[in-house]
Amino acid sequence: MGNHSDGSPNNSGTVATAGQNEVEKFQDPGIPPHRLRLADTDPRAAKKAERQVALLFGTSVVGTLIFLVSYFAIDLGNDSSVATIRLQNALLGIGTAFAMLGIGTGIVHWAKALMPDHEVSEERHAIRTEEDRQAAVRIVDDIVEETGIKRRPLIRNTLLGAVALAPLPALAIFGDLGPRPDFTLSHTLWAPAPDGKLKRLARDPDGTPIKAADVTIGSAFHVIPEGLNELSEGKLNEKAKSVVLLMRLDPDELHPSPERADWAYNGIVAYSKICTHVGCPVALYEQQTHHLLCPCHQSTFDLTQQCKVIFGPASRPLPQLPIAVDSEGYLVATSDFHEPVGPTYWEREQHVLNNNA
């Protein structure tokens, strides 16, 4: 009953079911008897439901009016405050909600209380007849046979080859979506100017240079390279690579490796602010523990161990920016980063070697 099994006898209805054949089952008693609603028997109840539906439609009209009034009556002048916007938004929302809910609940109430609620049963028909099914298979077989594609492998193989290659131009034509990466990712604005002038460390966002004397122990600065703000184009691209965190610790707490002995000045160190995980700004500095924390995925870097990863998904330490002080007492970068900043990419290792060559 109701078993639309088909296919070969080998797999038709092979599900072993308990109590289906061997044991007697409860018989389906059929659709439960229909129970009349109040509105079906009592004309007063029906009349009441009718009035309720009309009332709901009426609220919808009220909602529409609320919307229109709040749209036209509230003036968004030149300096409208957030409070005005909030009020208008709330009123427009309430208006729309009433307008919509009034119609919606009205119709549903109408359907549930007044429209016939007899459940009816309808036969399901097979998606297709058994005859159609077999005919379809035969037709496909005939079509394939008439093309002769199975008998003529030369045609089949050359066609497959041609079809496989044909989409290549469709891919190639997207070649100008962007430039080749080349070495752009491994250079930042921190590289000294062509005339050998070293870049000063400047405050983010206003761009004023930072004097070493301004950096007290325990303080931290968000830093950009001097001249970044004056760039006419590509400013965000450069900023995305060159933002730096500057912090001053007790020099005894820093444990620089020998080759980085002169990268700090008087306990002042500068590290790239771009996380080596997937590139969020490592914006949180825990002054007491000297940890840097990335708020996106919680990679934690230890400042006293040259920003080694001590927790989280990042694998590499933050790149350090070698700094010194110029003749006027301003902090300067003595060179660009020695490695690309930010998230890892496929060619990164070559870029590291290239930078240090």
Add this chain to the structure above:
Amino acid sequence: MSSTTTPDAPAFVAKTSGGRITDFVDQRVGGSGILREFGRKVFPDHWSFMFGEVALYSFVILLLSGTFLTFFFDPSMAETHYSGSYTPLKNVEMSVAYSSSLDISFDVRGGMFMRQVHHWSALLFVASVSVHMLRVFFTGAFRKPRELNWVVGSVLLILSMAAGFTGYSLPDDLLSGNGLRIIDGVIKSIPVIGTYTSFFLFGGEFPGTMIISRLYMLHILLVPALILLMIVMHLFMVVVHKHTQYPGPGRNDGNVVGYPLGPVYAAKAGGFFFIVFGVVALMAAFFTINPIWNYGPYDPSPVSAGTQPDWYIGFVDGALRLMPGTIGDWKVEQIWFGHMFTFNVLLPALVPAGILFTVMFTYPWIERWITKDNREHHVLDRPRNAPTRTAIGMAGFVWYSVMWAAAGSDLIATHFHVALNDVTYWLRALFFIGPIIAFFVTKRVALALQRKDREIALHGRETGRIVRLPHGEFIEVHAPLDEYKRYKLVGFESPVPLPAVPNEHGVVDRKEKRRAKLSRWFFEDRVAPATPAELEAAHGHHGAHEAVEAAASEKTLSH
């Protein structure tokens, strides 16, 4: 031909105005056949069938509100200085995209409302698609003949997430910019083509000046067109298959029991659109979503603590957070042959999502292979009556939820005053053991519910009425069920494991042995539906005591 008449056969004349209009249209464009087929088509009714409707309706709301927004939005990343009416950002340098998003919020009347409606219905859209898929999975609605529609639905889930993410980035605010930054980092971790892919997507280095307009094109043209196409296919197949129905008296695989489309079902479904719209409007009125003016324009330097992606991207972001970058002093990121293999990003970004979606797409075929069930199913399973499937579904759901919770690990830590590192360690453990626990607990709960059903079917429901018998014993009176209610509890299939069957060469091959093993695992724990003989026995044997001794129920019945 049919419209020409002969004098002796008077033409059919419609008597009502509605009938005349119908006839007018029909005589010109046809369609009476379609109306005859669909006008009274029967649809089963159940509250859980409404999730799909919510998805459809929220998509319609998205199209309506989205069209409004396109009239004012400018997807340019050119620099500008804000001159709109939101004072805190006056004269701040920003992109035109962000500036026009602010204008929509503060200077276009109703613009804020439309942004709110659009964002809320986007969240609702992905949510309702997801819940709808859970409903389809747990009730076994994906079984033959609906496997392909399950695949279309799965594609729709992916597309809805794509639509959400491309839209999320458009205002070019600080929060969504950091989201793009993360996407960029993930793309760059792809071996060989990662760097190029990133440069091609962003038109050069991140963030570049192209990405917003490119996402805009995807968001307003390509993705919605694909969604629309898939929805058409989805609904077409629903019509071809007719809707599934929950088990119950009078319902079987050969019929559909419910209300006719016209008028009741159409009224309910049509009215429901307005209700969904109304609820979205209420949310838009009272709950701020994505207050971009608080975030400020995108700038690669700042980021706010407690950043969250929209909820549907959360599970990928959470997986990224859970993956350790270093294990002891061993770096998960490796340099092999002079190239970077960023496993700490690649694995969490691709593997969990890959597993979830692969299992999702192939599950109908996996189950069909294990059960060898090649019959058509139109009556749904109650989840308890398919304990192993329900347990598999819950295992997957818990796995997803652990990753999803991980995306809020920092908020969990701050809200519950626990250490962030501990939250991560716990979630890492749950990532592995959570699904296993969920599997066993769910399966046991499902079997227990089946036993409870059996008990109620055989011994009636507890009335809460305590009666003292003449000899002093207290019993609780159980009221017998009527036959309709009883049939709902007993009218299900309870398959037993299907042993390995030899193939046409008379050999039981290794694949078939594996299948038999899986079949045993799938069906060995089972509770058989009560039979009339058992009901008879329950009444006869115990006499007046039947009610109190209901507890004895067998786990597996031999037959």
